[in-house]
Structure formats: structure tokens, C-alpha cells
Amino acid sequence: MNVSDSERVSTLLESEGFEITSDEGSADIVLLNTCSVREKAEHKLYTRVGQIKPGGKGERLVGVMGCVAQLEGETLFEKDRGIDFVVGTRAVGRVHEAIRLAGSGKGNVIDLKGREDDYDWTVADKSRHSPFVAFVPIIEGCNKFCTYCIVPFSRGREKSLPASEIVRQVLDLRRTGVKEVHLIGQNVNSYRPGTDTGLEDFRGATPFSRLLRAVAATGIERIKFTTSFPRDFHPDIVDAIEENDNLCNWVHLPVQSGSDRLLREMRRGHTIDSYKKKIDRIRSSSREISLTTDIIVGFPGETEEDFRGTKELVRHCRYDAAYIFKYSPRPGTPAAALEDDVTDQTKTRRFLELEEIQKENVRRSLSNSVGKVYDVLAEKASERDDDHLSGHTTCHKVVNFAGNGAVPGDICRVKITDAKSNTLFGERV
Ligand code: SAH
Ligand code: SF4
Numbered sequence: 001m002n003v004s005d006s007e008r009v010s011t012l013l014e015s016e017g018f019e020i021t022s023d024e025g026s027a028d029i030v031l032l033n034t035c036s037v038r039e040k041a042e043h044k045l046y047t048r049v050g051q052i053k054p055g056g057k058g059e060r061l062v063g064v065m066g067c068v069a070q071l072e073g074e075t076l077f078e079k080d081r082g083i084d085f086v087v088g089t090r091a092v093g094r095v096h097e098a099i100r101l102a103g104s105g106k107g108n109v110i111d112l113k114g115r116e117d118d119y120d121w122t123v124a125d126k127s128r129h130s131p132f133v134a135f136v137p138i139i140e141g142c143n144k145f146c147t148y149c150i151v152p153f154s155r156g157r158e159k160s161l162p163a164s165e166i167v168r169q170v171l172d173l174r175r176t177g178v179k180e181v182h183l184i185g186q187n188v189n190s191y192r193p194g195t196d197t198g199l200e201d202f203r204g205a206t207p208f209s210r211l212l213r214a215v216a217a218t219g220i221e222r223i224k225f226t227t228s229f230p231r232d233f234h235p236d237i238v239d240a241i242e243e244n245d246n247l248c249n250w251v252h253l254p255v256q257s258g259s260d261r262l263l264r265e266m267r268r269g270h271t272i273d274s275y276k277k278k279i280d281r282i283r284s285s286s287r288e289i290s291l292t293t294d295i296i297v298g299f300p301g302e303t304e305e306d307f308r309g310t311k312e313l314v315r316h317c318r319y320d321a322a323y324i325f326k327y328s329p330r331p332g333t334p335a336a337a338l339e340d341d342v343t344d345q346t347k348t349r350r351f352l353e354l355e356e357i358q359k360e361n362v363r364r365s366l367s368n369s370v371g372k373v374y375d376v377l378a379e380k381a382s383e384r385d386d387d388h389l390s391g392h393t394t395c396h397k398v399v400n401f402a403g404n405g406a407v408p409g410d411i412c413r414v415k416i417t418d419a420k421s422n423t424l425f426g427e428r429v
Helices: 002-015 039-052 067-072 075-079 092-103 151-155 163-175 207-216 236-243 260-266 272-283 304-317 344-369
Strands: 029-034 061-066 085-087 109-111 133-137 180-184 222-226 250-252 290-297 321-326 373-381 388-393 398-402 411-420 423-428
Touching: 002 029, 002 061, 002 092, 002 133, 029 039, 029 067, 029 092, 039 061, 061 067, 061 092, 067 075, 067 085, 067 151, 085 092, 092 109, 133 163, 163 180, 163 207, 180 207, 207 222, 207 236, 260 304, 272 290, 272 304, 290 304, 290 344, 304 344, 321 344, 344 411, 344 423, 373 398, 398 411
Parallel strands: 029 061, 061 085, 085 109, 133 180, 180 222, 250 290, 290 321, 398 423
Antiparallel strands: 373 388, 373 411, 388 398, 411 423
16 A cells, blocks of 8 residues: 555656655655554654764755554654655545645644545556556455554545546556556455445445456456455355456465454454354365465463464465564553563564464465466566566466566466576476
């Protein structure tokens, strides 16, 4: 979501006459986009401002956008003298105005107000992180209030974009040569536009599965979506995938814990049992769908027994990838009022134990792919060898392969010949 916001801000600033540079040394303005989902991410901000403006001094303007900006607001100016302007998560359409005010010597400029009704979600081709892959936000914010999480506070309530606008964007992207779109949101499957404009012709048990079918009908080559919220994951999503070749074979379904007691404490709205039923549908699909997850270790009160549950679940689900996080209290969330009683040492041990189990899952998942042929979107040439390309399968696995004349942007049939750590190797057939 942050990469996507940065892309839109780049587009906006270029259209307002600014010039974007990747050379930090030559920049007159440095804009830092920030994440506050974990404590570590937040600490990085202060380190970076210190590097850009040692001692808070220097000519250039430093601005902060993103979740830390939204949450900390005014206090950022006290915490770091190097910061000149602060732009909240829903004020990204007015960054240029904040810059102009800060540049005119107004000092401590801040905009934490809401999004304008006519906010333009378009990203210019040159501002995208890839010429072939594009992020398309479909829902922002979060209403779930999991007890550990800051996102509902930093990103506000869920707001779905109109389906007709999403479909229009995907059609435009397809015309400009984009091969893969990622429909993004904190919880994409909670998608609920006020009126289903643009979805009337599509069947589906939920607005999200209708949207998937509508986006599939645009004919864009590949569609991925992330993140799915377990409680709202309807089996019809798998039906939609099975019906449409361009809906990719990948579901990211963060489970967080393998203990029902902790899932209740986290207020996740799902149990181990209900979660397992959903992944059974995914795993029994006629398509080879990869399943990935997020897990938190060391939530307040997590016992060895709770943790054993998580280990069992990770073994059971055979995740193709898992992002494991050590719990960190986020000020203002309900969990932050609980004692953070799992020591850092124990959090680290549990993290490493889980990582070992997950490494085995990854090894198994990748070695199962050896000998098979997959469609791979060639995203870039290998740095070492021009004829070697690198890209993703539709199940979102990374493949390095001998291109035999293919170029970035091609979707290639690739036979997998080898698997190492997190990567598959192969050749175009
Ligand atoms: N909406 C998604 C998650 C978005 S946040 C979902 O509910 O599945 C991304 C991940 O950060 C979460 O899945 C969680 O694993 C992790 N996370 C969030 N808050 C955290 C905290 N306080 N400490 C550690 N990890 C956290
Ligand atoms: Fe955070 Fe829960 Fe919302 Fe995910 S669903 S963003 S974990 S509050």
C-alpha cells in the first residue's frame, strides 16, 4: 500500500512540475513514506531523517507521509527538528500544497485532513515500480480492530473504490502493456462498494468475488490480490479463480496464531477450525494454488502450549511462504494495555523455531515444482547474464530462468529444473 501511495505521489508531483530523482544527494526535497505497523519500522524514520539532515540542519526540505505521519502528527516536529512538513495517509493528494507552503518558509506545515472527493487514483507509467506489474488499490483502511494492530487508527475506516473505476484502471493498464495487476487493500475480500456500479452483470456470492470476475473479464493477462481476511474469505473466491485462467494461483491468508485462545484475545473473528475449512477448499482446488500467511509470535500471554498450536498449524498448512513477526506493542491499541510479558529472548526463540518449520515447508513446496512447467512473467534481466531472466509464477514464486531470446514483459513457459532456498531455476521451453 505504501509503494502504491508513493507511486501516486510521484505522479502528482510530476504533474505539478516537480522533477523526481532517485539521487538523494541532489534532491531539494526528500519525502519519506512511513510504516507504523511494527515498532522497528517506526524507529527507522528518525534514523533516516538524521542521515538526511544531520543535527536537524540543512537547506533541503524533509517531509514525512504515511502512517507515522498520520499517528504522530504535530509531535514529529518536536521529536525531530529536521522535519519540515507532515502529510497524513488521506492527504496524499495535497502533498504539492504542503511542499509549497513549507518552501515559502511557513515552517512546520501539517495536513492530516481527509481525502478530497475527486481524488485521482491514476499512476503515470513512469512512476510505477515496474512497467509490467501494477498495484490497483480497491479498498483502503480497516474496520477490524484486531487488538494488536495500529492500522485502523493510521488508515481510518474501510472505504471501497467503485468497481467501475477499478475496471477502468485495469483496462487502461492493459492498453499500456501492463501484464499483471495486484488488487490491493488491508482486507481485499471485505470489498463493499456503496453501490455495485459496474458489477451488475457479474455473478458472485460476495461483492469481492463479483469484482474478481469483472476484472478477469477485462482480459488482462494476470490478476493477483492481497491481503485476504480469513473471516471474510468466501469459497466463491476459489470458484472465481477456477473459472478464470487470468486469476492467479495465490492466496495470502494471515492466520496470526495457532491458538484459539489467542485468536480470541487478538479479536481476529476466526478459529483454527474455521480457518482450516477455508484452506481445505484452497488446497483441494483443481488449480495448484499457493497459500501464504502472516504470524505473530509473543503476543501478550502466549504460553508454550499456545505456541505449540502455532507450530502444529504451520506444519499442517504447509504454507508456501510465511511472514513471521515478533509482537511489538503499538501505543493506543487494546493489546498495548496488556503486559508485554513474553521476553524478547523467548520471542526470538519462537521466531527461529517457527522459521525452521517454515523452511521445511518452503523446501517441500519448491522441490514439488521441479520438473513442472509454469507460466512466468519475465520482469527483469538477470544482472549477471543478459539471457537470464527473473520473474514470478502465477502462484507468486520467484523463478530465474534461461530466456532463450525472451525479453522482460514476456510471459514464458518455463520448465523448472532446480530449487534453492527461496528461488526456482529453470529454462524457457
Ligand atoms: N490486514 C491484514 C494484515 C495487515 S498488517 C490481516 O489482517 O491479515 C501486516 C501484518 O503485520 C499482520 O498480518 C501481522 O502479522 C503484523 N502485525 C500487525 N501488528 C503487529 C504488531 N503489533 N506486532 C507484530 N506484528 C504485527
Ligand atoms: Fe490490522 Fe486486523 Fe485490520 Fe489486518 S484486519 S489491518 S491485522 S486490524
